[in-house]
Every structure is written in C-alpha cells, then in structure tokens.
Amino acid sequence: MNTDIFGKAITDFFNDKYSEDITVQSPDFDDDQIPIPYLFRSYDEMPLIEQKALDLSYGTVLDVGCGAGSHSLYLQNEKQLKVTAIDISEGAIAICKQRGIQVAQSQDFFKHQEQRYDTLLFLMNGSGIMGKLGHIDHFFSHVKSLLAPGGQILIDSSDILYLFEDEETGEYWVDLTQGYYGEMQYRLKYENETSDWFDWLFIDYNTLQNAANSNGFLCELIVEGEHNDYLAKLTLA
Numbered sequence: 037m038n039t040d041i042f043g044k045a046i047t048d049f050f051n052d053k054y055s056e057d058i059t060v061q062s063p064d065f066d067d068d069q070i071p072i073p074y075l076f077r078s079y080d081e082m083p084l085i086e087q088k089a090l091d092l093s094y095g096t097v098l099d100v101g102c103g104a105g106s107h108s109l110y111l112q113n114e115k116q117l118k119v120t121a122i123d124i125s126e127g128a129i130a131i132c133k134q135r136g137i138q139v140a141q142s143q144d145f146f147k148h149q150e151q152r153y154d155t156l157l158f159l160m161n162g163s164g165i166m167g168k169l170g171h172i173d174h175f176f177s178h179v180k181s182l183l184a185p186g187g188q189i190l191i192d193s194s195d196i197l198y199l200f201e202d203e204e205t206g207e208y209w210v211d212l213t214q215g216y217y218g219e220m221q222y223r224l225k226y227e228n229e230t231s232d233w234f235d236w237l238f239i240d241y242n243t244l245q246n247a248a249n250s251n252g253f254l255c256e257l258i259v260e261g262e263h264n265d266y267l268a269k270l271t272l273a
C-alpha cells in the first residue's frame with residue numbers, strides 16, 4: 037500500500053481529530069466503511085469471536101496486523117501475556133506504543149522471523165493478509181516457522197458467498213473462471229488520500245480446513261458469528 041491510510045486514521049482518532057471513517061472500495065460492490073472508533077474497541081465491545089480468541093490466547097503472542105493494538109493491549113494488561121504487535125502501518129505502530137504496548141514493530145508479517153510464539157493471532161478477517169487463495173501454502177510455511185512446539189494459530193474469517201446471491205432469484209452469480217469467490221480487491225480512502233489496490237482474502241471454513249490439513253495442520257471450528265464469520269484454531273498435527 038503506498039499511503040498509510042490506517043496509520044493516518046488511527047493517529048487522528050487517538051489525537052481527538054476524528055472526522056471521518058475509512059472508505060473501502062471494491063470493483064464489484066458498493067463502498068463500505070471501517071468506523072475508526074471500532075479499531076479502538078474494548079474487550080466488552082468486541083464480537084464474541086474475538087473475545088473467544090483472546091480467552092484462548094496463552095504464552096508468547098504475536099498479534100499480526102494489530103492496527104491500533106486493542107487485542108494486544110488486553111492480552112498484555114489484563115492477561116499479563118508477553119505480546120508482540122506487528123503491522124505494516126508505521127502510524128498504527130506509533131500509536132500502539134503511545135497506548136502502552138511494550139513490543140510493537142512496524143513490519144510485514146511475511147518478513148517477521150525474530151522468534152517463535154505460542155499463539156499467533158490474526159483478527160478482523162485475519163485471513164485477509166494472505167491476499168489470494170494461491171498464497172495459502174506460503175502462509176502456512178511461514179506460520180510453521182514462527183510457531184513454538186504445541187503452539188496455536190487463532191484466525192477469523194467469513195464465508196462471503198452470500199454477497200453473490202441474487203435477491204430475486206436466490207441464485208448465485210459467482211464466476212468460477214475468476215478464481216475463488218473470497219478473493220477481493222480493495223482500495224482505501226481517507227480524507228484526500230487513496231491507497232493502491234490490494235488483495236484481501238475471505239475464506240470459508242471448509243476451504244481453510246482443507247488447506248490446513250494438506251499443510252500438516254489440524255483445524256478446529258471454535259465459534260461461529262452472526263454474519264457467516266467464524267474463529268478457527270490451527271495446530272500442527
């Protein structure tokens with residue numbers, strides 16, 4: 037991403053200069069919004085899926101794509117866990133530090149290889165970071181290199197097939213020649229800046245489970261949300 041949209045929006049909110057949300061654009065869909073206050077949610081304001089992920093977290097934790105660091109803060113301050121928060125957004129990481137996260141690094145997850153962790157956390161459609169389904173094997177080989185013995189991956193995502201349903205006929209307009217239907221392209225707008233287009237993967241549970249199994253992981257459905265979303269736990273078989 038060329039511009040630090042998340043960083044700017046998070047910094048403005050933290051400094052009481054909140055004036056607008058991030059607009060998410062996608063070629064085939066109406067614009068959507070990411071409400072900036074949502075990135076600063078407390079445990080009580082989190083969806084059940086995320087609360088469950090925090091409840092299951094233990095040991096040393098890597099919070100991947102931490103944003104404003106809300107999950108990390110809870111784990112560090114309430115559960116006294118050793119947390120490392122990483123995000124490609126330099127602005128977001130600066131605010132994580134100001135919010136009191138002790139270890140926060142601006143880094144691409146796929147380049148992170150400092151140590152091994154008991155818990156790898158990927159939240160708020162954590163599968164997005166894979167970009168495309170074809171990158172999932174690379175994702176699994178990288179997480180393998182970061183997992184401590186007996187460690188776990190906690191990841192949330194959604195089955196977005198419902199987005200392709202024709203409300204009148206009930207039929208789906210998925211074009212199978214265009215690849216997996218969960219492969220979205222997005223760009224973000226905030227104030228007068230627009231990011232480049234980037235890939236963001238939504239993955240249904242069965243597809244995740246099949247890919248996990250073929251990469252040597254056990255995959256468990258922990259909880260389903262109200263919007264076709266779910267939390268999965270992956271451990272090495």
Ligand SMILES: C[S@@+](CC[C@H](N)C(=O)[O-])C[C@H]1O[C@@H](n2cnc3c(N)ncnc32)[C@H](O)[C@@H]1O
Nearest residue numbers: 042075101102103123124125143144145159160
């Ligand atoms: C939807 S936000 C979620 C933020 C946070 N996890 C939450 O639940 O509030 C996705 C975050 O992932 C970060 N991100 C995207 N790709 C990344 C990558 N390759 N490595 C690290 N962070 C990444 C973005 O900068 C953004 O802050």
